Amino acid sequence: MLEASHPLARRFEAAVAAVEARWEELNLRPRRLDRRELSAYRGRAAEMGWRFAADFPGGLRRLDVIVTAAFPSTPARIALVDRPPFLTWPHVEKDGVLCLFPDTTTTSVDEPYDGVAALLKEAFAMVGAAIRGELDGDFRTEFxxxxxxxxxxxxxxxxxxxxxxxxxxxxxxxxxxxxxxxxxxxxxxxxxxxxxxxxxxxxxxxxxxxxxxxxxxxxxxxxxxxxxxxxxxxxxxxxxxxxxxxxxxxxxxxxxxxxxxxxxxxxxxxxxxxxxxxxxxxxxxxxxxxxxxxxxxxxxxxxxxxxxxxxxxxxxxDPAWIHGRDRDERVPKLRGATVAVLGCGSVGAPVAHALARAGVGKLVLVDKQVLKSANVGRHSLGVESIDDPKAPALARQIRAALPHVEVLHHVAEAQELLLRADDPLAEVDLIVSVTGDWPAESLLDEWHAAQGRRMPIVYGWTEPHAAAGHAIAISAPGDSLRAGLDAYGTPHLVAARWAQDPRRYEPACGAAFDPYGPVELGFVTSMVAQAALDALLGKIRSGTHRIWLARRAAVEAAGGAWSDELRDIAPNALEGATIFERRWGRSARILAA
Structure with a gap:
């Protein structure tokens, strides 16, 4: 118990005094429990309690009201002292405490007596119903x-x-x-x-x-x-x-x-x-x-x-329980789906995890790079995987977390798989490409066209400082990734412009990176994963471009500003912290905010 002078201790004493004063007004004088009697409720942190005797069918039965030092924030509990053997009546725990309301139920912290009175009223009703045998069906309901x-x-x-x-x-x-x-x-x-x-x-x-x-x-x-x-x-x-x-x-x-x-x-x-x-x-x-x-x-x-x-x-x-507790109607379809994730970096890894946890039955992970220490802060893999190839390390991590999910991996560049005669990606149900690599994705776009766009592809990437994130779904012959990019792979629409080069450099040859952390990135990876699920379930139109915009204040604090192109197509989204959709292409307009 806290020192008596502590504000929370005074708060507890005031709540107890308010309850006892109200009982006095009602001419009710329950006896305070002594320490021996309180010890019957070990493990419940009972700090104080009172005992009532009340008339029930068949005679008097005693009820205890117990409170912890966190009362009134933590509601009181009611216990039945005179009770039949354990498991004779439902909602009566081994120490006699009654389960009157769900654990999520709250009571007023400003009127502590009202909460206690409501509990006692429910306790009287429950005990009476148990005596009459009206609650036996609850044993089956809550088996x-x-x-x-x-x-x-x-x-x-x-x-x-x-x-x-x-x-x-x-x-x-x-x-x-x-x-x-x-x-x-x-x-x-x-x-x-x-x-x-x-x-x-x-x-x-x-x-x-x-x-x-x-x-x-x-x-x-x-x-x-x-x-x-x-x-x-x-x-x-x-x-x-x-x-x-x-x-x-x-x-x-x-x-x-x-x-x-x-x-x-x-x-x-x-x-x-x-x-x-x-x-x-x-x-x-x-x-x-x-x-x-x-x-x-x-x-x-x-x-x-x-x-x-x-x-x-x-x-x-079992998968039906792990993914939605038997209530997610999407799970049967997702369980039969195979998704290839190209790129297992700071975007691809959380997307792969999200798809596995959503219920996708089989993943194919593709990445040739190893994990470096600088990546650990924004990657789902930890220091134990430094210098390990990302694809197999991520595959092991997902299999360990969700052993019913089948996870294959290729330590290879996406181009290598696309040019193989056995075409290992041809039979998947969805490809998520988050490589950030124009040579790979331009080849993937051409491969996709040669396949007749048989399966959807979702492309995802992040702008510097995670000022914006992009997810593009392509699944129809008339659409292509190239429709929104120039010959060098630069998008026609960039959400943020920067007064200075936003990239950062390491003291090594060609070691450049875009600055952002895992918190900012989380909004983008969630959007890409949602677009992937929608594509699997047929809930996204081909050629849809989803854009996440960070808060404008955060973008400006990092030295950026919204581009003129963004201001033109989405003037109502400029405060940021939002997602909007548009058709993918050079001059496409906004679809939905």
């Missing part, structure tokens, strides 16, 4: 929370499964700290090789498991406590054949992940049946029989008997 509370074991289970019917055999890999459940060995190996490339292939050995799809979400009374309960759960859902098959394999651990459709979507959990340990050379599963001649019904009865089972929560890591 994942209650299953987590009922966990038995510390295994971290990650699921790559498609969370839906039918019940089926699955594959399980057990690492030191994680257990991965997958649809197939191939899916499992690919994910692990991306997530943990240092794990030797010889260590990636999987076991069989059984994914059981339930016809309804279980309540706490139905959570399996024994191996026999696991079998009964499968039996009620017509899946005992899967468990019988696993029993014949005599696995050390029989994993039974199960799923059901809750109100807000699929919910997954896992039960684990552990094979009985051999004691003094005696194997309980085969006792009384030769190991090779134990009847199947005996093995099943012994494995799925009364021994306690483990219960574990499941973290979904």
């Amino acid at each position: 994942l929370t209650y299953w987590h509370h009922a966990e038995r074991g510390d295994r971290n289970v990650l699921s790559l499964l498609d969370p839906g019917p039918p019940s089926r055999r699955v594959r399980v890999w057990q690492g030191v700290n994680q257990t991965i459940v997958a649809e197939s060995d191939e899916q499992l190996r690919t994910w692990l090789q991306n997530a943990a490339p240092k794990v030797a292939a010889s260590k990636i050995k999987s076991l069989s498991g059984a994914f059981v799809w339930l016809d309804r979400v279980p309540t706490p009374a139905e959570y399996p406590s024994s191996a026999n309960d696991v079998y009964a759960l499968a039996e009620r859902n017509g899946s005992t054949d899967l468990l019988d098959e696993l029993a014949r394999e005599a696995l050390p651990h029989t994993f039974v992940p199960f799923g059901a459709l809750a109100e807000a979507g699929p919910a997954l959990a896992t039960a684990v049946v552990n094979r009985l340990a051999v004691v003094r050379g005696r194997a309980p599963l085969s006792a009384g029989f030769r190991p090779s001649a134990v009847p199947e019904h005996v093995v099943r009865a012994r494995l799925f008997g009364g021994e306690r089972c483990d219960r574990h929560s499941v973290e979904r890591i």
